[in-house]
Amino acid sequence: MKKTNNIILETSLKALLFFIVLYSVYIFTAGHYYPGGGFIGGLMTAGAIVLLLITYDIKTVQRILPVNYRIITAIGLLLAIGTSASSLLFHVPFLTHRFTHVELPVLGEISLHTATLFDLGVYFVVVGVTMTIIQTIGEDE
Amino acid sequence: MTNLIVLPILIPLLTGAILIFLNKKIVAQRIVAVFSSILTMIAALFIVQKVHNEGIQSLNISSWEAPFGITLVSDMLSALLILTTSIIAFCCLLYSFKSIGEEREKHYYYSVFNFLLVGVNGAFTTGDIFNLFVFFEVMLMSSYVLLVLGGTKIQLRESIKYLLVNVISSALFVIAVAFLYSVVGTLTMAHISERVSQISADGMPGILTVIAVMFLIVFGLKGAIFPLYFWMPGSYYAPPAPVLALFGALLTKVGVYSITRTYTLFFYHDKGFAFQLLSILAILSIVVGVIGAIAYWDVKKIIIYNIIVAVGVILYGVSVMNPASIKGAVYYLIHDMIIKAALFFLVGIIINLTGSANLKKMSGLIGRYPGVGWTFFIASLALAGIPPLSGFVGKLLIVQGGFEGKSFFGAAIVLMSSLLVLFSVMKIFINGFWGQNQTYEGEEKAPVKWLLIAPVILVAISALYGVNSEAILPYIAQAADTLVDPQIYIEAVLKE
Numbered sequence: 137m138k139k140t141n142n143i144i145l146e147t148s149l150k151a152l153l154f155f156i157v158l159y160s161v162y163i164f165t166a167g168h169y170y171p172g173g174g175f176i177g178g179l180m181t182a183g184a185i186v187l188l189l190i191t192y193d194i195k196t197v198q199r200i201l202p203v204n205y206r207i208i209t210a211i212g213l214l215l216a217i218g219t220s221a222s223s224l225l226f227h228v229p230f231l232t233h234r235f236t237h238v239e240l241p242v243l244g245e246i247s248l249h250t251a252t253l254f255d256l257g258v259y260f261v262v263v264g265v266t267m268t269i270i271q272t273i274g275e276d277e
Numbered sequence: 278m279t280n281l282i283v284l285p286i287l288i289p290l291l292t293g294a295i296l297i298f299l300n301k302k303i304v305a306q307r308i309v310a311v312f313s314s315i316l317t318m319i320a321a322l323f324i325v326q327k328v329h330n331e332g333i334q335s336l337n338i339s340s341w342e343a344p345f346g347i348t349l350v351s352d353m354l355s356a357l358l359i360l361t362t363s364i365i366a367f368c369c370l371l372y373s374f375k376s377i378g379e380e381r382e383k384h385y386y387y388s389v390f391n392f393l394l395v396g397v398n399g400a401f402t403t404g405d406i407f408n409l410f411v412f413f414e415v416m417l418m419s420s421y422v423l424l425v426l427g428g429t430k431i432q433l434r435e436s437i438k439y440l441l442v443n444v445i446s447s448a449l450f451v452i453a454v455a456f457l458y459s460v461v462g463t464l465t466m467a468h469i470s471e472r473v474s475q476i477s478a479d480g481m482p483g484i485l486t487v488i489a490v491m492f493l494i495v496f497g498l499k500g501a502i503f504p505l506y507f508w509m510p511g512s513y514y515a516p517p518a519p520v521l522a523l524f525g526a527l528l529t530k531v532g533v534y535s536i537t538r539t540y541t542l543f544f545y546h547d548k549g550f551a552f553q554l555l556s557i558l559a560i561l562s563i564v565v566g567v568i569g570a571i572a573y574w575d576v577k578k579i580i581i582y583n584i585i586v587a588v589g590v591i592l593y594g595v596s597v598m599n600p601a602s603i604k605g606a607v608y609y610l611i612h613d614m615i616i617k618a619a620l621f622f623l624v625g626i627i628i629n630l631t632g633s634a635n636l637k638k639m640s641g642l643i644g645r646y647p648g649v650g651w652t653f654f655i656a657s658l659a660l661a662g663i664p665p666l667s668g669f670v671g672k673l674l675i676v677q678g679g680f681e682g683k684s685f686f687g688a689a690i691v692l693m694s695s696l697l698v699l700f701s702v703m704k705i706f707i708n709g710f711w712g713q714n715q716t717y718e719g720e721e722k723a724p725v726k727w728l729l730i731a732p733v734i735l736v737a738i739s740a741l742y743g744v745n746s747e748a749i750l751p752y753i754a755q756a757a758d759t760l761v762d763p764q765i766y767i768e769a770v771l772k773e
Contacts, residue, residue, distance in 0.1 A: 210297035217291055223280075223339075230283040230349075231339040 142191065149191045156184040164259055165252075174255035178262025185267055194274055205267040212260025219253040281327060282334050282351040284320040285359045285398040288313050293391035303382045307374055310387045314367045317394070321360040328356045329752060333759065333769035335404065343771050344468040350404035350770055353756035354607060358401045358534060361611050364738065365526050365618045366394050368731035372622055373519040375724040376629070381426050381517075389426070393419035393523065400531045404770055406457065407464050409535065410450050413499070417443050420528060423520045424512065435515035442508040446498035453491040460484055467770035470542045470763050481547040489544040489551040493536065493558070500532020502592060503561040506585050510569065513581045518625025521577070525584055526618035530610060533588055537595045537606070541760040545598070556596035560687050562589030563694045570701035574636045576624045576709070579701050580617070583660065586694055587613040593687050594675040602678020604750075604757040609671030612742060616659050616667065619735035620702075622728070623653045627709060629723045636705060640712035648729055650710040652736050657706055659739045661699035667743035668695075670750075 164177030188197050223232040235249035292313035299305045328334055334351045337343060351359075370390070377386055396416025403409050421443075425436040458464060461472040476482060481489075494505065501509040513524055536555070544551050562585050569582030591613065594606030624634075626649055631639040643650035655666070662668035672695060679688030742749060759765050 206297060206300075210294055213294040213297075214291075217287070217294060221287060221291070227279055229336055229338055229340050230280050230287070233339065 145191050149187060153184055153187065156187065157181060160184065164255070167255060168249065168251070174258030175262055178259040179266065181259070182263050182266035182270075185263075186270060189270065189274065194271065205264045205271065207264075209261050209264030209268065212257045212262075212264055214257075215260060216254050216257030219250055219257065222250075280336065281320065282324055282336050282349050282402060283338075285317050285324070285363065286349075286395055286402060288317045288320065289391040289394040289398065293388045293395065296388040296391065297385065300385055300388070301383060303379060306382065306387045307370075310370055310391065311367070313391070314363065314370055317398075318360070318363040318367060321356070321363045324351055325353075325356045325360050325752070328353050329755065333766065335770045335772075344463055344465045347408050348404040348465055348467075348770055349402050350466070350766070351402055352759045352766060352769070353752060354534075354537075354759065355401040357607070357611055357752060357756060358530070358614075359398050361614050362394065362397050362401070362527060365523070365614060365735070366390075368618065368622070368734055369519050369523050371734075372522070372625070372728060372731040375727045376625065377517060377519055378427075384426060386423075386426060389419045389422045390523075393423065393527075395419075397527050397531055401534060404466050405464055406454055406466055406469065406539075410447070410454060413450065413531070413535075414447060416528065416531065417447065420524065423523070424516050426520075427517070429515075432515045435512045438508055439512040442498060446495055449491065449498075450495045453488060453495055456484070456488050456491065460488070465770070466538070466542055467767045470767055471771070473543050474546065477546040481544070481551075485544065486547055486550055489540070489547060490554065492539050492544075493551070493555060496532045496535040496539070497558070498532075500529045500536060500588055500592075501562075501585055502558050502588055503565045503585070504558075506562065506565065506588075509585070510578060510581050513584075514577055518621060518628070522618045522621035522625070525581070525621050526614045529584055529588055530614055533591050533610065536592060537610075537760065540595060541598070541603075542763050542766060545763065548598070552596050552598060555592060556684070556687060559589045559592035559596055560690050562586070563593065563690055564589075567694050567697040567701070571697055571704075575634045576627055576636060576705050577634050579705060580620050580624055583620075583698060583701065584617060586698055587617070590672065590675060590691055590694065593691060594671075594678060597675075597678045597682040597684055597687070598761075599678050599682050600757060600761055601674050601681055603760050604753050605671050605674025605676075605678055607756045607760070608674060608746075608750075608753050609668070612659070612667040612671050612739065615735050615739045615742065616656055619652075619656045619732045619739065620660065622732040622735070623649065623656060624705075626723070626725060626728050626732070627653075627705075629728070630720050630725065631709075631717045632719055636708045639709045639715070639717075641710070641714035643710040644714045646725060648733075649725065650706075652729065652732055653710070654706055655740065656732070656736050657699070657702035659736070659743065660702055662695050663699075665740070665743055667739040667746075669743060670746045 160177045160180035163172035163180060164174060167173030220231040223230055233250045235247050237245055237247050239245050292309060296306055296309060328351055336349045338347045338349060393416055396412050396419060399412035400409055400416060403412055421436060421440055424439055425432050461469050463469055463472060473485060477485060497505040513521055540555065566582050566586030566589055570579050570586060573579050591606045591610050594602045594609065628634050659666035659668050662672040672691065676688045676691055679691065
């Protein structure tokens with residue numbers, strides 16, 4: 137079947153996608169002080185990819201983003217486990233986190249917290265799982 | 278090492294994540310899985326020894342002091358259960374290599390297997406009621422996958438039932454925790470126990486009894502007690518033998534453990550209603566279980582109904598709630614995990630050989646497979662509780678506790694159930710192993726020698742467990758002490 141010409145959808149996608157991804161990254165990084173965090177950030181990134189899937193088809197999206205989402209999930213899991221297990225090396229209870237203030241050239245003084253790494257793990261798992269579910273259902277015939 | 282008690286959760290979790298990367302490399306998966314399972318076993322042994330020497334171990338996760346953070350608590354009961362779990366998991370892995378099939382192995386079988394262990398070990402170790410819920414879900418999600426993996430028709434049908442029942446019981450669990458939280462205002466188990474005893478200084482208030490019954494319903498659904506066992510015979514019939522062994526040995530026992538933990542730690546004030554209800558349901562489970570076990574001519578069904586009997590026996594021991602019966606319940610719980618796994622492995626071998634689960638279609642297996650026959654014979658005797666083997670001491674203590682607690686009827690039922698349990702497994706032995714020698718299709722290809730390793734290890738452990746009960750009883754007694762006197766547990770966690 138020949139595809140219909142979705143010129144409006146495709147053009148508005150180009151403008152929208154950037155904002156959605158940017159907003160999801162904002163929500164992810166703001167999680168410590170404002171509502172947000174890894175879960176909602178990951179879900180929103182997955183939402184952006186789903187918008188891509190709606191506009192194009194699975195093969196095109198796979199060419200744009202050549203990743204295996206199951207591996208993304210596994211990497212996210214390893215990141216979260218690794219962050220929590222690294223406390224074993226310092227002889228403190230499991231999952232103990234640390235933070236420090238760092239002076240960065242452009243951003244000024246910011247506090248870096250190991251909980252962010254854990255959250256990054258959550259983010260990857262959420263993106264990976266959501267996209268795996270949607271892709272496997274989509275590919276199914 | 279401060280983090281010792283987190284290792285039985287962490288090692289399988291890490292393994293499960295790593296195995297996702299290796300999903301097409303079966304040999305690598307097997308090596309990693311066995312290696313991690315041995316590591317878990319060693320960690321569990323260390324924990325048992327440490328708890329034995331130094332008392333209850335508690336770990337405040339992420340360094341938050343006890344009632345405010347999640348606490349992992351390893352008392353003797355959970356340490357022993359984790360050791361048993363890791364032994365069974367190791368045997369189950371060995372059995373899986375030759376029986377589960379490449380197709381399943383490529384589809385994340387070992388990964389999900391490890392996640393199931395995370396759930397089970399976590400549920401045994403946690404000291405926080407909501408964390409218990411989370412570990413229950415980890416365990417259940419993995420069990421859904423293991424149940425449906427392979428996608429045969431019967432698996433699909435039974436998964437739907439299993440999933441539906443467990444989703445409902447999980448929702449009830451959340452509601453029960455919400456009720457409990459609104460009454461006591463805390464989630465750490467030791468802290469809950471303290472608050473509950475403050476509230477019920479003069480008699481337990483009605484709302485707490487309601488919550489106690491809700492917990493009984495929730496964990497009863499997971500642990501298959503009467504009348505909440507209805508999903509089990511069908512669901513456990515569907516998966517292949519190693520998965521079935523894992524389910525039969527571990528999943529229902531987590532429910533039993535949770536009932537034991539909550540009833541001895543939170544609700545021990547209400548001897549009048551909650552414990553009586555538990556006692557009645559336990560006795561009815563025994564009755565229903567033996568009726569099922571002697572009614573069927575299907576080898577899998579017979580052993581599945583024997584799970585319900587064992588759950589009843591253990592919970593009866595808990596409900597009598599005196600030192601002897603609790604000791605018996607703990608002893609019997611560990612024995613039953615080991616022997617049920619062994620029996621399911623053996624039943625798996627029998628089905629593999631004869632190509633059918635129907636007893637009437639098989640006979641004379643002992644002529645060509647004496648190893649399978651005699652292992653099964655010993656396992657049956659252990660299940661029924663014949664003296665030198667492991668089922669004996671536990672049942673003896675439970676019956677003794679029953680008589681001491683003036684609960685003669687229940688103790689008599691436990692005794693009589695042994696007879697019928699023996700009858701039900703001897704029926705398999707007599708019909709399957711004695712009689713006319715026959716040949717079956719596909720029998721030559723069955724890797725019996727390899728498959729027999731796992732049940733032989735377990736039966737040997739069970740025999741040693743029975744023979745060395747003198748050496749093991751101090752450990753069991755230590756586990757029972759904590760259950761009889763919750764103050765030990767509370768002090769170890771809250772460190773007042």
